[in-house]
Amino acid sequence: MSGRIAARFAQLKAEGRAGFVAFLTAGDPDHETSAAIVEGLPAAGADLIELGMPFSDPMADGPSIQASSLRALRAGASLRNTIELVRGFRNRNNETPVVLMGYFNPIFRYGVDAFIGDAVAAGIDGLIIVDLPPEEDEDLCLPALKAGLNFIRLAAPTTDETRLPRVLANTSGFVYYVSIRGITGAASPDIASVGESVARIKRHTVLPVAVGFGIRTPEQVADIAAVADAVVVGSAIVDVVANGLDANGKAGPSLVEEVLGLVRSLAAGVRNAPVERKAG
Amino acid sequence: MAEPNTYRAGPDDHGHFGMFGGRYVAETLMPLILELEKAYGAARKDPGFAAELDYYFRDYVGRPSPLYLAARLTARFGGAKVYLKRDELNHTGAHKINNCIGQILLARRMGKTRIIAETGAGQHGVAAATVAALFDLPCIVYMGEVDIARQEPNVFRMKLLGAEVRPVSSGSRTLKDAMNEALRDWVTNVEDTFYIIGTVAGPHPYPEMVRDFQSVIGREARAQMMEREGRLPDTLIACIGGGSNAMGLFHPFLDDPDVAMIGVEAGGKGVETDAHAASLAGGRPGVLHGNRTYLLQDGDGQILEAHSISAGLDYPGIGPEHSWLRDQGRVEYVSATDAEALEAFQLCSRLEGIIPALEPSHALAHVAKIAPGLAKDHIILMNMCGRGDKDIFTVADAIGVKL
Numbered sequence: 122m123s124g125r126i127a128a129r130f131a132q133l134k135a136e137g138r139a140g141f142v143a144f145l146t147a148g149d150p151d152h153e154t155s156a157a158i159v160e161g162l163p164a165a166g167a168d169l170i171e172l173g174m175p176f177s178d179p180m181a182d183g184p185s186i187q188a189s190s191l192r193a194l195r196a197g198a199s200l201r202n203t204i205e206l207v208r209g210f211r212n213r214n215n216e217t218p219v220v221l222m223g224y225f226n227p228i229f230r231y232g233v234d235a236f237i238g239d240a241v242a243a244g245i246d247g248l249i250i251v252d253l254p255p256e257e258d259e260d261l262c263l264p265a266l267k268a269g270l271n272f273i274r275l276a277a278p279t280t281d282e283t284r285l286p287r288v289l290a291n292t293s294g295f296v297y298y299v300s301i302r303g304i305t306g307a308a309s310p311d312i313a314s315v316g317e318s319v320a321r322i323k324r325h326t327v328l329p330v331a332v333g334f335g336i337r338t339p340e341q342v343a344d345i346a347a348v349a350d351a352v353v354v355g356s357a358i359v360d361v362v363a364n365g366l367d368a369n370g371k372a373g374p375s376l377v378e379e380v381l382g383l384v385r386s387l388a389a390g391v392r393n394a395p396v397e398r399k400a401g
Numbered sequence: 402m403a404e405p406n407t408y409r410a411g412p413d414d415h416g417h418f419g420m421f422g423g424r425y426v427a428e429t430l431m432p433l434i435l436e437l438e439k440a441y442g443a444a445r446k447d448p449g450f451a452a453e454l455d456y457y458f459r460d461y462v463g464r465p466s467p468l469y470l471a472a473r474l475t476a477r478f479g480g481a482k483v484y485l486k487r488d489e490l491n492h493t494g495a496h497k498i499n500n501c502i503g504q505i506l507l508a509r510r511m512g513k514t515r516i517i518a519e520t521g522a523g524q525h526g527v528a529a530a531t532v533a534a535l536f537d538l539p540c541i542v543y544m545g546e547v548d549i550a551r552q553e554p555n556v557f558r559m560k561l562l563g564a565e566v567r568p569v570s571s572g573s574r575t576l577k578d579a580m581n582e583a584l585r586d587w588v589t590n591v592e593d594t595f596y597i598i599g600t601v602a603g604p605h606p607y608p609e610m611v612r613d614f615q616s617v618i619g620r621e622a623r624a625q626m627m628e629r630e631g632r633l634p635d636t637l638i639a640c641i642g643g644g645s646n647a648m649g650l651f652h653p654f655l656d657d658p659d660v661a662m663i664g665v666e667a668g669g670k671g672v673e674t675d676a677h678a679a680s681l682a683g684g685r686p687g688v689l690h691g692n693r694t695y696l697l698q699d700g701d702g703q704i705l706e707a708h709s710i711s712a713g714l715d716y717p718g719i720g721p722e723h724s725w726l727r728d729q730g731r732v733e734y735v736s737a738t739d740a741e742a743l744e745a746f747q748l749c750s751r752l753e754g755i756i757p758a759l760e761p762s763h764a765l766a767h768v769a770k771i772a773p774g775l776a777k778d779h780i781i782l783m784n785m786c787g788r789g790d791k792d793i794f795t796v797a798d799a800i801g802v803k804l
Contacts, residue, residue, distance in 0.1 A: 177703040178577065178689060180584045181427045187571055199701040225425060226688045230702030252425040252688065256415065277429035279591055284432055302429060303589035 125218040125246045126271055126294040129168060130329045130350065139346035140168035141388040142331055144222070144355030145380075146189040147172045147206050148198030149362055154372040155193070156206050158362075158380050163217045165381040166388025169331075170210075171249070171353060174203050174223030181251045183306035185356035188363060192370070200227045200236070204243045211244030220247035220273060220294070225261065233261055237268045247271030247294045255287050262291050271295075276322055278302050278314075285325050295329040295351065296322055300336070306356025310335050316348035342390025354387050408655035408731050411722060416605020416692075419728065421721035424604040426691045429588045438606045440511050445613065450506065457502045458617060461535070462492050464499075466618075468625035468782075473752040474765075478772035481779040484634065485755070486622045486650065488786045495758065495787035496618060496646045497528035501597055503614030505532040508595035515594045516540040519583040521548055521576035521642065522713030522760065523555025524787055525599030530564035532597075540564040543582040545574040548712045555791050573706035576642075576716045580690050600643025601720030604691030608720050615649025622782060623653055634782040636771075637662045640764040641734070642678070642714035644723045646786035651732060661733070664723060665767045667709035668736035678707035679736040680719040681727050694721040710739035710799060711759035713787070737766035743799055745769055746789060758787030759795065 133140045143162050148155050162170050175193040179186060207219050221240070228236050228250070240248075248265055255262075255274070262272045271294030279302065280288055289296065298319060300310035310332070319330045332345050333353030345352045361383050365376030411418040416438075424434055444450040458464040467487045475483045488496040508516065516533045518540070520526030526542040533540030542559055546568050549556050559566050572578035580603075587596045601608045601615070626634055637654060639647035641664040654660045669677030677683060680695045687696040689704055697705040697717035707717040726732040737745075745765035750756045757765060764783050772781060789796070797804050 175703075178572065178581050180581050180690070181429075181588060183585075184571075191572075194703060201701075224688075226696075226698070226704070227702035229688055229693075230685075230698065230700065251427050252691075254424060254426060254428055254431045256424045256431070275428045277427070277431075279429050279432045281432060288428065299429060302591055304585045307589065 125216065126169070129216070129218050130295065133168060133350070139349055139391045140351035141166055141342065141391045142169040142171050142333070142351050142353040143167035143358060143384050144171040144173060144353055146175055146186065146193050146359055147203040148175060148193035148196060149189040149359065150192045150366055150370070150372050151196040152198070152202055152206065154376060156209055157377045159206065159210050160213070161377065161381045162384060163214060165384040167217070167384055169351065170217055170219045171222050171355070172203060172207065172219060174200055174221050174227055176224045176227060179224065181304055183304040183356060185306045185359050185363070189359040200231050204239050204245070207245050208243040218246040219244070220249055220271070221245055222249040222251070224252050225250050228261060233264060237265055237270060240270060241268055245270065247273050249273045249275065249297055251275065255291065258291055266291060266293060273297050275299050278318065282321070285322065289326045292326070292328065295331050296326060297353070298322060298330055298332045298349070299334050300332050301334050303334070305334055308335050309341065310345070312344045312348065315345060319349050339386050339390040342387050343393050346391040352391060358383060405729070408726065408729065409652065411725065412605060412609055416609070418722045418725035420686070421693050421724040422605055422608060423693050424691060425688045425693065426604045427588055429591060433591050434604050436511070441507060441606050441610050444507055444510060450510070453506055454503060458499070462498050462502060463490065464617065465621040465625070466490050468622060468629060471753050474749065477752060478769060480777065481772040481775035481781045482777065483768055483772060484626070484780065484782045485785040486618060486782060488618055488646065488784060489755070489758065489761070489788035493524070493528050493531050494790065495524040495528070496615060496649065497525040497599060498531065499617055499649070500599065500611050500614040500645060501525070501528040501532045503610070504595070504597045505536055505538070509536060511595065513593060513595035514538060515590065516597055517543070517583050517586050517594055518597045518599060519543045519576065519579035520599065521579070521715055522711065523548065523552040523559065523791060524713060526564070526566070527555050527558045527562070529597045529599070530559040530562035533564060534562045541586065542566050543569050543579040543586070545569045545576060545579050547574040548576065548579070551795055552712055552791055553794065575707070575712070577704065577718070584690070600645040601648045601722060602643045602690060602692055602694065602718060608692065608722055611645050612648045612652055612722065615645050616652045618646065618649040618784060619651060619653035622650060626782065630780060633657055633660050634780040635659070635661060636779070636781045638665065638764050638768055638781060639784040639786065640665045640714065640760045641719060641723065642667065642716050642760065643718070644720040646784050648720060648722060650784045655731065662731070663767060664732055664734045665763045666734060666736040667711055667714035667763055668738040669708040671738055672736050676708035677736070678709040678714050678716060680717060681723070681734045682736050684717070686724070689718055692721045694718050694724045710742060710795065711763065713758070713760040714763065735767055737763040741766035743796065746796060755785065756789035757785055758789045759792045761786050
């Protein structure tokens with residue numbers, strides 16, 4: 122199993138704080154700009170990087186990530202280019218974990234074995250595939266785990282106590298708790314119930330629990346950081362990409378810096394969290 | 402591949418038809434999908450549910466729909482005898498109501514209080530809005546902006562029935578995007594909402610459940626044909642978008658080796674162009690909307706926009722059971738173009754006094770191709786799955802008539 126994720130969470134535990142996970146859609150608004158943003162993420166405070174694999178029909182995503190996915194595809198994004206982007210990043214950074222998030226069809230079309238081989242070779246650490254529940258583990262989850270790729274499962278508010286063990290069974294790296302019933306970037310999560318849910322998941326697993334969906338501000342990041350091992354922000358970041366486009370839809374001169382600026386302020390949230398963190 | 406001893410046993414316990422089907426949905430929906438599977442499993446074993454379904458089929462939908470010998474079409478083609486299964490005479494004008502009655506009865510059993518649906522041509526949206534009105538449940542129908550523009554009469558019908566029609570402006574603004582948006586609604590409102598999917602696609606158990614509700618078409622046709630001709634038909638023909646009317650007609654005959662079956666996909670401007678909706682002719686296996694099936698997609702696995710003059714067939718996928726039946730070789734799949742469907746639409750109107758929907762006009766276009774070459778004692782049974790009132794603006798526009 123790729124060790125970067127485990128090493129990063131061990132380091133965070135030693136520092137006594139939660140991690141910050143920055144989500145970007147790979148290739149948004151174009152390959153070079155996207156690579157430049159990713160390059161700058163670790164220094165801006167991202168402890169883990171989550172790269173969206175653009176898909177034409179992102180059923181679980183809200184308008185922000187839908188739009189970013191379409192921008193990337195229009196600019197020529199493909200799964201091959203996403204893997205290349207990570208390969209380039211890995212040449213200069215061997216510590217920050219990179220996980221890919223998206224939908225199964227582009228991987229299926231690429232060929233599962235070829236994809237796993239290329240992903241491992243490029244230094245990708247894990248996969249979050251929205252439309253592959255444990256019921257379909259044979260498609261990708263089991264072969265990915267065998268090849269040493271972490272398969273990070275989503276747990277939802279609807280995942281009850283009886284189902285949770287099944288969801289966690291073939292999960293590795295960390296568990297991604299979906300903090301709301303809904304799509305990415307929608308309603309704000311209720312901190313108290315997120316805390317209860319994270320505690321519930323932790324009774325079933327020793328894996329770290331990251332929380333995402335609907336988290337937009339440094340204050341929310343700090344609140345969630347008090348009850349989880351990592352906090353994911355996506356829609357708010359890709360919104361800055363959207364706002365940084367010029368009239369022709371091309372990246373404006375300050376786009377990279379604006380995105381990294383937001384990441385810095387969000388990442389400060391995990392470093393200023395209230396100290397009532399539970400051990401473990 | 403070994404021939405199975407039955408074609409009617411699918412799906413397996415995991416919702417697979419061979420390599421197709423399955424449950425490719427977000428975890429938030431998974432517990433609900435399992436609950437639905439359980440509820441449907443219990444309902445289908447309950448004679449009370451069957452009795453309720455029969456009651457609404459008979460007294461509300463108007464079933465059984467007639468089996469009609471299309472004598473003038475038969476004479477014109479000069480070959481095979483052409484029968485039409487008249488599902489266009491159902492309440493709301495298409496086969497879609499069969500499935501909606503079934504699903505809303507199930508929604509009520511499950512205690513759901515809010516209905517959502519997606520629609521392309523608007524026939525499924527109208528049927529969903531109809532049953533929601535009948536059972537006094539709020540109903541939201543997602544419909545692509547392109548389809549709203551070309552199916553105005555059905556949009557107004559849905560509104561009259563009390564449904565809210567939510568325009569979908571993402572992607573190609575047609576049926577696939579309406580389905581994405583309905584799934585997004587569902588994931589947000591899982592507790593109280595029942596999603597009435599309109600075709601034999603989506604995550605298990607939908608393909609099986611919709612097929613079962615639509616199989617009333619094939620069961621009736623079988624009995625009617627035995628009564629009329631004393632034997633089974635030689636060839637079944639139905640149009641295919643997602644494929645629910647075809648699945649409903651075909652399924653009861655799948656284990657009758659002497660009955661040939663042909664599914665007709667929408668060839669748009671030609672399957673050799675990039676403007677068609679023939680997922681089997683021009684697609685490859687992939688995963689979308691909860692199931693693995695043939696999809697129109699590019700080399701990177703991005704879903705392509707479909708094209709058909711018929712909004713109801715304008716979908717880049719097809720139900721997983723059709724994908725399996727095609728790979729098994731049990732059903733033959735062909736296509737008819739926009740132009741061929743338009744011609745069949747006009748021919749049927751003039752010769753039989755039946756204005757067909759553009760969807761079954763594709764099926765009729767194929768009947769017109771093969772019937773002349775078949776013997777006079779060859780019986781073709783075509784599913785006339787919808788009526789064409791909704792299409793008159795599209796057809797007028799296509800043939801250059803200003804209304």
